[in-house]
Amino acid sequence: MKNVVVFGAGVAGLSVAYELAKNNINVDIIEKDSQVGGLAKSFTKNGFTFDLGPHFFLSKDEYISNTIHDLLEDNNLIDNTIKSRIYINGKYFKWPLKIFNAIFTLSPLVTMRIFLEYLAIKTRKNKIDDSFESYVINRFGKSLYDIFFKDYNKKLLGLPPSSISVDWAQQRIGLTGVTEVIKKALFDSQDKEKANIGKFCFPEYGGIGSISLKFREAIEAKGSKVHLNSYPIKIEEKKVTFMNKDQRVTKKYDAIVSTIPLTGTIKLFDDIPQDVKESSSSLKFRSNIFVYLVLNKERIGDDHWIYFPHPEEEIFFNRLTEFKNFSEKVCPVGKTIVCAEITCNFDDKIWNSDEEILIAKVKSKLISLDFIKENDILDSFIKKERHSYVVYDMDYKKNKNKVLNFLDKKGIYSIGRHALFYYNDMTYSIDMGFKLAKYLINQDKGYEILLQKMNSSRRTVCI
Numbered sequence: 001m002k003n004v005v006v007f008g009a010g011v012a013g014l015s016v017a018y019e020l021a022k023n024n025i026n027v028d029i030i031e032k033d034s035q036v037g038g039l040a041k042s043f044t045k046n047g048f049t050f051d052l053g054p055h056f057f058l059s060k061d062e063y064i065s066n067t068i069h070d071l072l073e074d075n076n077l078i079d080n081t082i083k084s085r086i087y088i089n090g091k092y093f094k095w096p097l098k099i100f101n102a103i104f105t106l107s108p109l110v111t112m113r114i115f116l117e118y119l120a121i122k123t124r125k126n127k128i129d130d131s132f133e134s135y136v137i138n139r140f141g142k143s144l145y146d147i148f149f150k151d152y153n154k155k156l157l158g159l160p161p162s163s164i165s166v167d168w169a170q171q172r173i174g175l176t177g178v179t180e181v182i183k184k185a186l187f188d189s190q191d192k193e194k195a196n197i198g199k200f201c202f203p204e205y206g207g208i209g210s211i212s213l214k215f216r217e218a219i220e221a222k223g224s225k226v227h228l229n230s231y232p233i234k235i236e237e238k239k240v241t242f243m244n245k246d247q248r249v250t251k252k253y254d255a256i257v258s259t260i261p262l263t264g265t266i267k268l269f270d271d272i273p274q275d276v277k278e279s280s281s282s283l284k285f286r287s288n289i290f291v292y293l294v295l296n297k298e299r300i301g302d303d304h305w306i307y308f309p310h311p312e313e314e315i316f317f318n319r320l321t322e323f324k325n326f327s328e329k330v331c332p333v334g335k336t337i338v339c340a341e342i343t344c345n346f347d348d349k350i351w352n353s354d355e356e357i358l359i360a361k362v363k364s365k366l367i368s369l370d371f372i373k374e375n376d377i378l379d380s381f382i383k384k385e386r387h388s389y390v391v392y393d394m395d396y397k398k399n400k401n402k403v404l405n406f407l408d409k410k411g412i413y414s415i416g417r418h419a420l421f422y423y424n425d426m427t428y429s430i431d432m433g434f435k436l437a438k439y440l441i442n443q444d445k446g447y448e449i450l451l452q453k454m455n456s457s458r459r460t461v462c463i
């Protein structure tokens with residue numbers, strides 16, 4: 001293997017390229033954006049550093065963890081413990097759910113109902129998990145589902161939870177039910193240090209995107225190249241044509257890796273069968289609008305982020321992040337920055353809304369929730385990401401498998417969040433990248449084992 005092309009310079013694309021370049025394989029990375037990092041990029045403005053919503057790094061894999069630490073060199077990875085809450089009916093609850101906090105914050109009547117439902121779940125047989133909704137109700141009961149799970153997931157994916165695949169619940173919810181929540185509350189506190197529960201890391205300087213910048217430096221130091229503002233337009237066998245800024249380039253490669261949305265990769269072929277086309281157009285992604293406010297105040301609070309599950313008419317955004325709580329160095333002393341995330345569909349009414357109106361809505365909500373005052377706001381602006389979440393509807397697996405089988409037959413290696421249509425975190429994308437590189441270099445089995453695991457086991461992502 002002498003040369004490889006990689007579409008996309010998010011962490012999946014950068015990590016496969018890094019590992020290949022380290023082993024003296026020449027890589028061209030084709031990235032449409034003007035910077036690397038994908039969803040895990042950062043950007044700066046007037047001395048402030050911004051991420052796309054909250055982005056923490058955590059890996060239990062020694063190789064990944066050591067590589068990231070080595071890459072960052074003197075830019076410390078600060079250890080942190082997640083502090084997040086969810087705002088419901090005018091009250092803040094710790095999140096992930098802590099049973100005693102929930103019980104003491106809810107009314108006695110609701111607590112009693114939760115308890116009775118818990119007893120009923122314990123004795124009920126033949127529970128069928130056929131959707132996100134039934135999975136959660138079967139484990140937590142209807143009241144906990146209604147209060148904590150229903151609205152947020154509906155808002156995030158834009159679907160009623162009865163039409164969301166059970167896979168979404170298995171990947172998104174870390175706990176298997178009330179019994180586990182109680183066990184954790186009773187027994188976990190002594191073991192917390194040992195188990196690293198809720199721990200994560202974050203680069204002291206430069207936001208989460210500093211990891212991707214270091215990947216790029218290491219890749220280019222080995223003679224490989226990241227082509228920004230570039231995108232692929234055609235694949236014929238192992239020949240790839242891409243636009244490199246405004247130049248059309250055609251080159252032959254030994255292997256083609258795609259980390260861009262799979263729906264875009266199939267369009268690079270001339271001979272897409274009708275059923276593959278149909279499956280591809282049925283796969284849906286959710287988009288994000290990030291509303292940033294720069295504030296002339298020390299902090300709005302000490303949470304990393306807060307969830308807002310309310311219907312859009314009530315609270316427009318679904319999560320609020322304060323980056324200073326990840327690292328103090330992201331903004332000057334005495335100032336802070338917050339980011340409100342709005343999920344929507346690409347090109348819908350919200351996506352096309354006037355930006356000033358969106359900013360005004362976020363401002364007035366944060367003022368009414370007592371986080372800020374009108375004269376705290378120094379600056380405000382918006383960023384948009386078309387591909388943020390993969391939508392696990394009831395047919396997503398059948399559709400994605402059809403598209404992936406087509407790409408597989410064409411010899412394309414698909415890895416990463418949108419190329420595999422798999423709800424994952426950064427570490428998982430990095431893991432796929434490293435493992436695919438080792439597979440391409442010496443047929444290392446880790447890559448195939450990882451793909452099999454993804455289809456069979458649950459891996460929790462809490463973001």
Ligand SMILES: Cc1cc2nc3c(=O)[nH]c(=O)nc-3n(C[C@H](O)[C@H](O)[C@H](O)COP(=O)(O)OP(=O)(O)OC[C@H]3O[C@@H](n4cnc5c(N)ncnc54)[C@H](O)[C@@H]3O)c2cc1C
Nearest residue numbers: 008010011012032038039053055056231416417425426429
């Ligand atoms: C709001 C939010 C918060 C998150 N928080 C966390 C967190 O706290 N911790 C965590 O570990 N993970 C978090 N994640 C998940 C994490 O961001 C992703 O799993 C990870 O960054 C995905 O990396 P990737 O390389 O697979 O995909 P992407 O980051 O999507 O990279 C794909 C790249 O391909 C490029 N591209 C797309 N189309 C083309 C094209 N046609 N031609 C060329 N290039 C193209 C894109 O510009 C992008 O750079 C979060 C995600 C979101 C949306």
